[in-house]
Amino acid sequence: MEWPAASAETEFAKLRAGEDLGGTYQQRMLADVFWPEWLLNGEPGGNATFRLEPGTTTRFRFINGAANYLVVLRAEGLPMRLVMTDPGQYVEPTRVEAIRAAIGERYDFLVEVPAGAEPRAYRLTLSDDIGENTSVVGTVLVGGAEAPEPLDGSADPPPPRGTDEVSNTYGFPAPWRGQPAPPPSREVRLTLSGGDDPYKWGIDETYLEEPSVPLLLSGGQFGYKKDRVTLEKIGVREVVDLVFVNPTMMGHPFHLHGNEFWVMETWGEFPGSNVTASDPPQRRDTVQVPPKGGARIRVQSQNPGVWFLHCHVDFHLMAGMALVLQVGEPGEWPRPPAGTPVCGDAPGELLRLARAAPDLF
Numbered sequence: 271m272e273w274p275a276a277s278a279e280t281e282f283a284k285l286r287a288g289e290d291l292g293g294t295y296q297q298r299m300l301a302d303v304f305w306p307e308w309l310l311n312g313e314p315g316g317n318a319t320f321r322l323e324p325g326t327t328t329r330f331r332f333i334n335g336a337a338n339y340l341v342v343l344r345a346e347g348l349p350m351r352l353v354m355t356d357p358g359q360y361v362e363p364t365r366v367e368a369i370r371a372a373i374g375e376r377y378d379f380l381v382e383v384p385a386g387a388e389p390r391a392y393r394l395t396l397s398d399d400i401g402e403n404t405s406v407v408g409t410v411l412v413g414g415a416e417a418p419e420p421l422d423g424s425a426d427p428p429p430p431r432g433t434d435e436v437s438n439t440y441g442f443p444a445p446w447r448g449q450p451a452p453p454p455s456r457e458v459r460l461t462l463s464g465g466d467d468p469y470k471w472g473i474d475e476t477y478l479e480e481p482s483v484p485l486l487l488s489g490g491q492f493g494y495k496k497d498r499v500t501l502e503k504i505g506v507r508e509v510v511d512l513v514f515v516n517p518t519m520m521g522h523p524f525h526l527h528g529n530e531f532w533v534m535e536t537w538g539e540f541p542g543s544n545v546t547a548s549d550p551p552q553r554r555d556t557v558q559v560p561p562k563g564g565a566r567i568r569v570q571s572q573n574p575g576v577w578f579l580h581c582h583v584d585f586h587l588m589a590g591m592a593l594v595l596q597v598g599e600p601g602e603w604p605r606p607p608a609g610t611p612v613c614g615d616a617p618g619e620l621l622r623l624a625r626a627a628p629d630l631f
């Protein structure tokens with residue numbers, strides 16, 4: 271994750287006020303706010319250290335917990351074997367030179383150190399999506415190697431980005447024992463909107479505001495303003511394609527709560543955007559929608575209820591780039607288990623209050 275210069279709330283208020291916070295532009299916009307430092311496992315300054323012994327295999331889980339940046343992780347030639355992606359889906363083990371991770375995505379990889387390996391230090395680096403702003407974020411020390419000095423946080427620029435060496439293109443690797451995606455019954459188009467003048471981000475020109483009553487509690491009936499919440503409804507087990515259309519200059523990592531989806535394709539004007547799904551397609555819970563492009567995901571939910579679908583760039587989420595995916599009708603939603611504390615007949619009571627004082631809702 272990034273080392274923030276200030277809290278997200280503070281920076282968001284400045285963006286809303288039209289301040290330029292050093293966002294990174296390179297034809298498209300890579301980030302809203304420039305934060306000069308990275309943390310790996312909470313360690314700034316490239317100080318995160320991992321010691322591996324010859325004759326061992328270590329499993330790493332790489333989580334992009336950043337607020338702002340898609341990142342590319344490299345390990346100076348250390349063999350990384352990708353074995354799992356979000357949401358805990360095993361993939362065909364694949365040797366990768368780099369891992370490209372959108373915000374919210376997770377990747378597990380194995381590092382095998384052969385018996386008798388010579389001591390050596392491998393620097394872990396992070397770059398943005400176009401290979402700029404490369405920083406050392408940590409070191410892997412093999413066989414008792416010493417950490418390299420000086421460790422000043424700078425690094426050589428990475429090699430140009432290839433298409434077959436970086437994970438998270440959704441085109442490879444294929445899931446391990448994956449299943450083909452069933453055909454969709456219909457398609458829902460979601461047009462992303464927004465920009466920084468004025469600073470606002472939404473879906474179909476709607477900017478989500480949190481309902482005053484949780485939709486799950488109110489049966490999705492009230493407690494929200496319909497022009498402030500986009501509620502897309504799908505049936506339980508219905509197969510629906512959600513098509514993100516992104517005319518904006520930024521990529522948006524969309525994350526769906528409580529469900530998974532197949533990534534069918536992504537496209538866009540910039541390098542690395544155009545990807546056809548692996549065969550069978552990957553099942554994920556996060557997808558990077560490229561700038562000046564789009565993405566098609568296929569949802570089949572067996573999880574009735576209301577679920578959040580949102581851009582994982584913190585500032586975009588705060589601006590309202592989110593919608594609610596309603597799965598099934600309220601009558602199909604699970605009831606709280608027996609013995610769960612509830613406030614009496616909560617939905618009925620809230621409905622009475624809403625009728626008595628509609629301004630509150």
Ligand SMILES: [Cu+2]
Nearest residue numbers: 522581583586
């Ligand atoms: Cu976004």
